[in-house]
Amino acid sequence: MRATPALAALVLIVLVAAAFLFSDYHLFQLTMVVVYAIAILGMTMLTGFNGQISLGHGAFYAIGAYTTGVLMTAWDVPYWATLPAAAVVCAGFGFLIGLPALRLGGLYLALTTFALAVAVPQVLKYKSFEQWTGGVQGLVIDKPDPPFGLPLSPDQWLYLFTLAIGAAIFLLVWNLARGRIGRAMMAIRDHALAAEAMGINIALLKTRTFAASAMCTGVAGSLSAIAIQFVAPDSFTVFVSITLFVGLVVGGVASIPGALFGAVFIEFIPNLADQVSKAAPGAVYGVILIACMYVMPSGVGGALARLVRRVARPGRRVG
């Protein structure tokens, strides 16, 4: 375990250095990787640690993005101040969805959240909200400039800003998972009845996990709105939710570093597959998703963790 903080610091240093090595376009891609990693981390908390399956986290991603978009265009709120607002709004929505989710077994929750993801674009297009949401047209957001006269390009600043938020959230989630609450979340996942017998308030913890998870994904959505400088209903179809789910599974559902691998996967694989044909990204996702379920159910993160353990303790056979 002592190797983990060192490794994480190394990754962070490499990521910071990247800001000064890559072109603006590649920096934008890296920004999106960090954004997706935060979004997937929210799902890791919910699905990986707590065992609740969501196929609708794109909805929270959209709500976060729209919170930022509306605040910035309608009320001229500075971009950094919209993040806490998005976090609060998404946590609220997450709590509301988490309440009926309490009564649902794994499959029904997946189904309900799937329905949520399908319904979201229609709500965003709804005429009565048009004065805020911009209807079908969406909203255009200004690109933030680096503050305090720092000698950075806007893309570099945006990347470093996103990276700082991402690093903070990863640290928080890592601490959460190792602490009492994290253990309780996993206990509920592994054996709800035994967890309850040990004095864990299942209902409270499950809804709170849902809220925290939605908050995390919502902040990611908010950052994505700032990075893309545009929000529109058609960017938040059900495929966003499915993409995040694919990233979660490929990275490894219960692995914190896995969120980063999943994010790299969903940012770069569609670009590569798109060159083959328009239909290819979906097919590649589908095939890899099924392949993961058969041969690598714990994802890239799980496979790496096993590898690290094997290298660290060669005497003992693990897994």
Added chain:
Amino acid sequence: MMQGVLHQVISGIATGGIYASVALALVMIYQATHHVNFAQGEMATFSTYIALTLINIGLPYWIAFIGAVAISFAIGVAIERILMRPMENAPVLASVGVFVGLLLIINSLSGWLFDYTIKQFPSPFGSGTPLFGGYVSSHELGSTAVTLIVLIAVYMFFRHTRLGLGMRAAAFNPVSARLVGIQVGWMLALGWGLAAAIGAIAGMMVAPIVFLDPNMMAGILLYAFAGALLGGIDSPLGAVLGGFAVGIIENLMGAYVVGTELKLSVALIIIVCVLVVKPSGLLGRKVTSRV
């Protein structure tokens, strides 16, 4: 006003019939395997494309109809035997993952083979003048009739044939069914085939109304989910009634309460309401689990 409501209810029954068929397909797979097939809608869309291809090469409509149903049946059986068999005792996450993967693959296959443009799909019942004083189009009447025939046929199959009894036994208690000589594995595959065939019919009935494109069934699948849950996900009769009910509710809400733009949210609201108020649905069994 009254006439308007009546009109909405009748066209609600017509679309409800389609939801009922897809809901029935979902329930058949759920009963046998306790999985919800997220790819059911995409499978139906793909079948509809097969039917269109058969029509375009010059076959008469009903021959193409039967051909598409037969091919869909075969695809359903093949998916069960190849993809689902190893997932029999897998955790929920794994089965959800496989179904979502299947959804993605079939969706892009539809787009790749038949391209993404919106296509017209012919109706076998003509687009003649509305019947009964303008309440029903001939296609609505015809598709409702087809749906009812399918539902009755499925009912008769399960009630009155040896094979249907075997399938019910395999779903109800696989271990005992195996002991009395029923080939449980093949019964599951057969269930998948039937579900795919029913989905194909639903797809061909709805395509003339909503037009054919690779994402045609996304909304319909949602209403079918809502219908299946409303009726009780383990009750075929419940699924059918639920499907019709959702069709009527959707039409009335769309016309008088929320407007057509928010129709999909109605499905979400129905799903959440059912799950919160009566999770077992109207006709479903209460599930109790052993400690």
